[in-house]
Amino acid sequence: MHLAPKKQRLFVTLALTLFIFGRAAAPCFGSDSGLLPSRGMQPADIAAAGTTAVPVSIRCEEAGFQLYRAGEPYYIKGIGGQKHLAMAADAGANSIRTWNARQAGSILDRAQGLDMTVMVGIWLSHDPSDYRDPAYRQRKRDDLSRLLAAHRNHPALLMWALGNEINLQGADTPEAWRFVDELAQLIKRRDPHHPVISVIASGRQALENIAAYAPTLDAVGINAYGTLSDVRAMIDTTAYQGPYIVTEWGVNGHWEVRRTDWGRPIEPASAKKVEYHIKRYRENILSNRDRCIGSYVFLWGQKQERTPTWYSMFIENLPGDDPLAVACPTVDAMHFNWSGLWPANRAPFVAAMTINDTTADSDITLMPGEAFVARVAAADPDNDNLRYVWELMTEPSVLGRGGSYEPRPDVLENITDGKRPMLELSAPAQSGEYRLFVYVLDENGHVGTANVPFAVSPSHTLKAENRHSTTGNS
Template identity: 45%
Template sequence: MKILSVLFAGLLLYTTAAARQPQQGVAVKKAGDGFHLYIDGVQTYIKGVGGTNAIDVASASGANAFRTWGGTVESIKNDTELAAASNMYILQGISMTKDSASYFDENYKNKVRADVRQLAEAYKDEPRILAWALGNEIELGNANIRAAWLFIEELAQLIKSIDKRHLVITVISHNAEALDSIARFCPSLDFVGINSYGSIVSIADMVNKSAYKGAFMVTEWGPTGFWEVPKTSWGAPLEQTSEEKRQVYEQRYNNYILANKRCLGSFVFLWGQKQERTPTWFSMFLERNVKGLPVSGEKTPMVEAMQRVWAQKEPPQTAPVIKSMRLNRQVASGNVRVRVGEIIAAEVDATDREQKQFTYVWEILKEATVLGFGGSYEPRPDRYGEVVTSGKNQIKTSVKEPGNYRLFVYVLDNTGFASTVNIPFQVY
């Protein structure tokens, strides 16, 4: 009897110790009418950024993850080292085509299968990877078809046969039909990533009305997209000022991401800089190393916004606040047109909470005509004339070639923050 008692006590001690051990890997668990994400047994809400730019700034600002859209064994190694150094997690993308024909092409599918297997085997035990993201908005081409979603399901099962630690998802645009297709054809996915910009105000309604009943994450979000805003009479989309963007970043995060119980977190877009209709539309940092342009990756008010909502307190330093900009006394929505050679007089009204002195950088770019699709590469539009840098909030200039242009101003407070605004105009 004494031996049995000792064995029972030992078993109880072992069971108790095992229960205290953190649960290894990443998991999604139902919690009432919502869901929670766990990493090694610790409930974790994802405060993520899109891209690998300035990860030190992201971490210091309160972020705990970053997202990539693809990678090789070599590039992922670099990203995991970056994540480890910054105490971050990675939503690791696996690139897939938007062309429906490829999902009937065994050569293409075999290559993807081989790539996916290689990545899963190489990183099945990597603690810094959160999940594998199969594709990004494949339905934006013509691939919202059964064959494509069945291939996503096949790949999800392939990864899970190798990698027991990480989750597997796919990422779609704000698309109810695609979400219903995932519910029907992709049962092995652990949650769904949804990219949503101006339409994020209706994301809860879309998800709740769909056939999909699982968790989701907002894998891209930010300003109102160029496809969602009013346009000039010649078709130029009207970009929000950086102050308007700051406001919507804060509102959208608090009201449509943080407040949604089925949402596991988000990745704000873009924690870096890219040309997409303009150099500033989705960019949360200014450009670097552009010849003749004296800016060097300054933070925009959208970075300030994320510092505020992630920490739920005021950041120690804030960006300039652009109240308005006028060109020949007209705002951007005024369909501004000028004659060839006519004087263009522009003025920007900006203030600063810390009352810093401003530097104003003025630049005229031709309207973008070489356009990407679904976030693909776009070249920076050609500049007209020279960049003007001064301490004045006004400028007078002229354009001597007919065409469609934008006048940009960058307002720098010389503390590492900058705000932007632009007005499209037509020269005839």
């Protein structure tokens, strides 16, 4: 067909407009996406098949991607962790993420009792050589086949997640992603009722590799902390055209923050963590619902990762005789995010902590045995009486990588019955790196936290011998 130059220009302009705005309005219809308008079996298909599975699918609609469960729209309001599930359900959460399948049956049963669902994780190696090893690949096929046989029809199953951040430590290779795609195909042959995803540490190259080598995946899980605000723009500029789930998010990662002169990360107080959770959920998760089909906040529990409080939304190992876990203010924040309402009673507000009226970003160094005064700025939204528990710890000498196990550091001293927001103490006699924690408790099972790292050195010149990188999830 021949067009006059003016008409040619008009035709090209119209075509570009339709291309650009058509993709923006319905990203799931990208011509190179390989996606179907509906992914997964529908309720009528499941009933005809005579299975107890609750059907889950991802559909492409005019407004973008939509997750469905039992034929109804389902937006993931999820937690990462397997503890305090009743509290999660009461706060408005509807789904649980696991990183492996070791206790899949138990967590699926517990979730069903709370009307929640489970994204079941299937652990995959981070070692790229394993994906060239026939024995490893066969072992994973066999393990997966047994897992599917045992749990594919469980009513609480939401989807399967192949691997967690295999791109982080070297396995972001064509061989690895081809094997992920092979496992995804195996799942779909045995279980056509549930979507299959893989979880990555946020990164452009992994998305490009998934688009090229793992097209069977129904969605991608992305773990992002301080870079969560950049995730959508990053995805939109890659060849990957499918939906995504934010599978880990929360405060800034310990690799993303300012460090002391001797290389230790500075943790925000719990009030700042609340700000992060409210702002990021609204601006970086809910605002992208045309492509983001939900999220799992990290961590609904407690773990030691650089500190015992950094990612923890509960404190389960309080100093002293407190037997029960207490909830941090980030639990309140998620209650608000999921339900639109704050809980009836909220955790203490802890804004800052100082040593000798100096904040952590001033690189505090004390002489051995030097007396000092710590203070915490705290208040309670409900005017509850507050108690101050203090704990002095060494800094960890063995560091996990990519979320791997990290032993809890030694405790040198704790004061469990503090009535005032201040503490008079003496620095350890031995030179080294330390951190002072405060736990501000109300009378209703809540806690606010803060900590300050400091060094002890006769010369006040302690420096990092091996400063850790401030980029990368390490």
